[in-house]
Amino acid sequence: MKNEERIVIAGGGLAGLRSGERLRELGYQGEIVIVSAERHLPYHRPALSKEAINGELHASDLRLTISRELNAVWRLGTAATHLEPDRHVVGLPGGEELKYDGLIIATGVEPRHLAGAPRQDPRIHVLRTVDDAIGIKNAINSTQGLVVVIGGGLIGCEMAASVKMMGRDVAIVSRSSTLLGGACGKQIGDTVTEAHRARGVRMAMGVKIRHWVRQPGGVAIHLSDGQVFFAAVVVIAVGASPSVAWLRGSGLVLEDGLLCDATCHAVGATDIVAAGDVARWPNLRFGGQPRRVEHWLNAVEMGRAAAENLLAGRENSRPFTPVPRFWTEQYGMRIQGSGIPALGKDTTTLARSSKDHRTITGFVNEGRLVGMVGLDAPTAMIKLSPELWRQNKVVGGPERQRRVPQHLAGPEPEATRIAPARGELADSGGAPGRGDPGRGDPGRGEEPRLPRQQQDSQPLPIPPREQPRPERSRYEEVRHEETRYEGARYDYTPQHAPVVRTRHQPRPLARSGPRARPR
Structure with a gap:
């Protein structure tokens, strides 16, 4: 050393x-x-x-x-x-x-700037840091008027849902005609859009902002469709x-x-x-x-x-070749994504329920599944996840590749082809992933038996509605939260002798101790 x-x-x-x-x-x-x-x-x-x-x-x-x-x-x-x-x-x-x-x-x-927005106005905010969040919360609590969220992506929708659940009047302004459409597909995007609308969120979809007029009591936002929103607080969430x-x-x-x-x-x-x-x-x-x-x-x-x-x-070194995953939660609805849906040129329904909104949309590129997004269907998402690993092999890199986790690699499913309405989600009291998760198969109307490790590997698990949330915050054990989806990670234990290049000629950086074991 x-x-x-x-x-x-x-x-x-x-x-x-x-x-x-x-x-x-x-x-x-x-x-x-x-x-x-x-x-x-x-x-x-x-x-x-x-x-x-x-x-x-x-x-x-x-x-x-x-x-x-x-x-x-x-x-x-x-x-x-x-x-x-x-x-x-x-x-x-x-x-x-x-x-x-x-x-x-x-x-x-x-946070990305929005052209023409008077960012110097104290009533206009962006959200990136905890200090930003504190500033937005204080602004909302100290006013009584309309809160306008600019942007229909993940952050914008989460923000609007949070503000609405506080009992405040809120509006969403988006250039897209559907919330989350680009990230989740039209079917799930429409469901999310209707969920916001049904709860009284004012929607201005497929519009642009023409003028900002700052006034003593708020900011008037003039839209391309003729609407004018008079906002006490504005949150800009148009990307980063x-x-x-x-x-x-x-x-x-x-x-x-x-x-x-x-x-x-x-x-x-x-x-x-x-x-x-x-x-x-x-x-x-x-x-x-x-x-x-x-x-x-x-x-x-x-x-x-x-x-x-x-x-x-x-x-x-070995290439970093993950299957990306993301999640969001709005009004108790859980959306989970896997792969890169943006690569899809077409969509298909991989699983759905005939009794409620639960569904999984697959994103397909030239006959290959490149992404999937599930709405309130965590168990079925885990069951279908191996398809993304199987259909997207690593190409162009060295032979030492990270492996699909064993419980995901598993036996080949009976049907691996991409087809519409691949399976119907189980009905367990009308809620996703409810009932006994240790029985059956979602493709046959029941939920599959999963080891405890796999059950806990979801990005954002939510307890069944029949059971109260734990009193502790789920962020109190965020290290465990990060690894709930650990089962969908590749084997990351290095198989080589770690060394580092340094200043003017190669020289190994100091390393001592036994080879690290996986967490």
Whole structure:
């Protein structure tokens, strides 16, 4: 071990935290410095648009558990200003230079601006950080008028649902004709749209904003269809942009994020990897086109992958080839996605219930299933998940690939073809995944027997309606929350000797201790 070695992690969110912990799991005993623009230790971002807005949780409730073994130096409230890869230096405010032997970039994203919006007005907000959420909550609690949410994506819909459940009048303004249409498909998007409309959410769909007029009592928003919303509070949720401004001039490739190769190594650098929302990399399981994935579980998995491959070195690294997964919850409805639905050129119904809204939509590209989104159908989603692994093989990478988890690989299902109305979801009191999950098969009108590990592997489990929610917050054990879907991860135990490239010529970074065991 060489005590002078240092790995710098730029970004103190989920990806940065989990990458640092993975370094320790692999036996790295050098210094770890985590540079974070935020003044808070890592916290659970998915709760910001839900429990943090309606007051169910406070900022302290969202804090992530940090491994005792991490032993990192935290530089909170310190945004990286520039990067000099040739000198192996990260610039900090005040002219400070932080040298590194290895660098993990996990700076995430920033809220996208909306052209013409008077962002300087204190009644107009964006949501990215816990401080943003606190500001929005305070603004809502101190006013009585209409709350307008601009954007019909995941964050916008979650925000509108949270505000409506607080008893406030809320409106959604979206350029799309259907909520969540691009992410979930028209069928589920229509169901979500109707759920908002049925609860009294005012909808302005397929419109653009023509004018913003600031007045003493609020902000008048003039729409292209002639409607005018007079808002006491406005929340802009129109997407996010990768936080890469500090990397300009570094020589790295910045194209909708930091461009990386399949192993998370930054293109144009020898000792830099990236993870999370900021990274744009080719997933060899889905065609190899570089793209970013802004999902919570991807930040966990890619943070760990980046740490492993930084220690392994570019030559000994393995490609990061996940099947991405995401989830959202609105009005008690649970939406879970897997794969990359945006790649689908057509959709088909993989499973559905004849008695309620439960359904699973498959996204197909040239006869191959590339994504699926389920509405209140967690058990059936788990049963169908192996198809995404089987039909999307890793191509173009080395032979050492991550494996489909054993319980997902399992025996081949009786029918693997893509066909409409593949199965009917079980009826268990009219609610998804209700009743006894240890019997039957959803394709035959019953739910399958699943091992406990698999039952607990859903991104956002919700107890049956017949049972009350646990008194504790589900974010109190967020480390376990991250790994509830662990069964759908690949084998991530390294099969190589971890080493790292450093300054001017290859030199292994210090590593000691036994090979890390999977968590």
